[in-house]
Amino acid sequence: MQNPIDKIRLTRASRSALFIGIGSSLVLLLFILMGRTDKDLNKSKQTRIDLVAFHPQQVEKPTVEASAGPLAPPADPVTDSQDPKPSRMEPPKLQQYLVPGDISVVSKIVGNKVCAECHPGEHALHAGSGHARTLKPAGKTTVAQKLNGTTVRDTESPHILWQYLVAGERLEAEQIKEGKRTCIPLDYAVGSGEHGMSFVGVQYSTSLQEYTGIEHRFSYYTRSDHMDITPGQGERDRGSKKQEFGDTGRTMNKTNLTKCLDCHSTITSAKKAGDFDPFTIIPNISCERCHGPAKDHVEAARRGDPLEKLAMPLGVESATPARQIHECGTCHRRIDLVSPSMIHEDNHELARFQPLGLQASACFNDGKSGLKCTTCHDPHGKVSNNRANYVNACVNCHQNPSQSKCKVEPKGDCIQCHMPKRTVSEVFEFTDHWIRSPKKSK
Numbered sequence: 276m277q278n279p280i281d282k283i284r285l286t287r288a289s290r291s292a293l294f295i296g297i298g299s300s301l302v303l304l305l306f307i308l309m310g311r312t313d314k315d316l317n318k319s320k321q322t323r324i325d326l327v328a329f330h331p332q333q334v335e336k337p338t339v340e341a342s343a344g345p346l347a348p349p350a351d352p353v354t355d356s357q358d359p360k361p362s363r364m365e366p367p368k369l370q371q372y373l374v375p376g377d378i379s380v381v382s383k384i385v386g387n388k389v390c391a392e393c394h395p396g397e398h399a400l401h402a403g404s405g406h407a408r409t410l411k412p413a414g415k416t417t418v419a420q421k422l423n424g425t426t427v428r429d430t431e432s433p434h435i436l437w438q439y440l441v442a443g444e445r446l447e448a449e450q451i452k453e454g455k456r457t458c459i460p461l462d463y464a465v466g467s468g469e470h471g472m473s474f475v476g477v478q479y480s481t482s483l484q485e486y487t488g489i490e491h492r493f494s495y496y497t498r499s500d501h502m503d504i505t506p507g508q509g510e511r512d513r514g515s516k517k518q519e520f521g522d523t524g525r526t527m528n529k530t531n532l533t534k535c536l537d538c539h540s541t542i543t544s545a546k547k548a549g550d551f552d553p554f555t556i557i558p559n560i561s562c563e564r565c566h567g568p569a570k571d572h573v574e575a576a577r578r579g580d581p582l583e584k585l586a587m588p589l590g591v592e593s594a595t596p597a598r599q600i601h602e603c604g605t606c607h608r609r610i611d612l613v614s615p616s617m618i619h620e621d622n623h624e625l626a627r628f629q630p631l632g633l634q635a636s637a638c639f640n641d642g643k644s645g646l647k648c649t650t651c652h653d654p655h656g657k658v659s660n661n662r663a664n665y666v667n668a669c670v671n672c673h674q675n676p677s678q679s680k681c682k683v684e685p686k687g688d689c690i691q692c693h694m695p696k697r698t699v700s701e702v703f704e705f706t707d708h709w710i711r712s713p714k715k716s717k
Contacts, residue, residue, distance in 0.1 A: 381542065383571065384568050384570070385568075386561070386563075387401070387561050389569070394562075397655045400653065400655040400656035401562065403657055404655065404656050404657045407560070408468070409465070409559055410536065410539040410540055411463070411558070412445070413444070413446035413462055413474050414441045414442060414445045416446075416464045416472065417468070418464065418468060418495045419439075419464070422441075422446065424440065425439055426438050427439070427493060429493075429522070431509065432522060434453070435450060436450070437450055437492070437502075438451065445461060445462060446460075446464075447459070447460055447461070448460075448461055448491055448493075450522070450523055452522070461474040463476075463477070465536070468497055470496075470498070470703050470705075471495055471497050472494060472497075473490060474491040475488050475489065475532075475535065476488060476489045486529055486553065487528055488527040488532035488535070489524045489525065490505060490508070490525040490527060491505065492504065492508060492522065492523055492524040494506065496703075498703070506700040507525070508520055508525055512700075529550070533549060536551065538606035539559070540556055541561045541564040542555075542556065543556050544556065545557075565589065565602065566587045566588070566589050566590065567587055567588025568588065572586075589602065594647075595647075596639065596645055596647035599648055600633060603630050603648050603654075604628075604630030604634075607629050607630050608627070608631050609628070609630045609631050610635065612631075618631075618635065620711070620714075623699060623707070624699055624700070625707075626705040626709075627699050627703070629648070629708040630648070630708075631708075632707060632708030633648070633710070635709045636709055636711065637710070638672075646672075651664075651665055651668045662688070666688060666689050669689040669690075669693075670689070673689075692713050693710050693712070694706055694707055694708060694710055695713070
């Protein structure tokens with residue numbers, strides 16, 4: 276029988292061995308940390324950047340099965356009686372679809388994560404901007420969580436109610452009308468939520484062999500924190516397009532669906548330009564939507580080629596004012612994309628279209644300042660609220676002898692008088708970029 280004293284001694288020896296082992300491990304870990312190289316630290320920094328990064332789908336070479344024919348269309352989300360399918364915002368990996376005589380632009384897209392290797396600052400700014408979150412799975416948004424389980428009454432048709440329910444990555448909108456219930460699955464949340472957010476459902480038409488969509492009757496308005504009729508769908512806005520509208524929303528054919536999502540994505544289809552494919556869409560406005568496909572640029576940089584070989588297909592920041600207005604105005608709207616009858620000073624709806632406003636301004640047309648979007652805004656980050664910086668941008672030009680100073684208030688707030696806030700669609704507020712003298716009150 277073991278002596279109790281010996282047992283205690285054995286226990287103490289075991290504890291001592293354990294403490295010695297732990298101490299040795301800590302010392303070893305300390306040596307490892309002290310021996311970390313700059314390369315290790317940079318790798319750690321890159322890891323932190325990746326945690327907040329927008330990760331687009333990775334491009335891979337087509338398999339035999341994929342290149343043999345098109346992907347089978349998904350079931351119709353409106354008529355399918357089964358449980359909601361997973362959102363199409365996370366389709367299979369992108370593939371390089373080769374068309375005879377034409378190589379898809381997708382083969383030259385590298386994704387934001389690769390851009391961040393050399394441009395971590397711009398990448399981090401972009402990750403917090405509206406461009407990086409302008410198209411999401413409808414059910415994954417904060418707005419959808421607010422709506423979950425709520426009921427909203429149609430303000431133009433009070434006898435119609437809408438009930439909302441989050442179902443996975445979708446938001447289901449159920450219309451209750453005269454005792455009848457109609458469910459509209461909504462796949463996409465369109466808009467960053469800075470001003471508001473609209474919702475779009477997508478379905479595959481077996482008769483047309485293409486995708487069609489429906490823009491939900493109601494949108495979320497951030498400023499008032501409530502749901503109301505989507506801009507353009509109200510009775511006063513419909514005009515001659517009543518056939519597109521119903522009490523469930525606006526129906527969209529493939530062309531209109533693609534046009535709607537095009538300004539909220541990098542590409543809408545990897546198969547064909549101007550088409551929509553939920554399996555290969557790259558959501559949100561990534562680096563390459565504005566700068567162009569970066570594969571050649573990245574390969575040249577990794578080879579150590581001279582700077583002149585690193586030029587991107589589109590350098591928006593270094594572009595001329597006219598070129599920059601043209602590119603930004605593709606989505607934010609420019610003069611040639613709006614009916615001439617709409618372009619007059621009393622139409623405050625134009626405040627939504629900032630490039631158009633600049634094009635109509637004397638500062639842009641008559642001045643020699645080179646005024647363009649990036650004169651005031653960093654295109655990579657969220658729009659700044661620093662009023663002083665915007666005023667300084669005006670003063671930098673108008674303090675020169677060849678420029679005229681404001682006769683009313685030379686040291687005042689230029690923005691308040693010459694670029695005031697305008698209420699748009701009765702709810703939204705935008706800064707009017709049509710720079711002009713305020714009208715005198717009668």
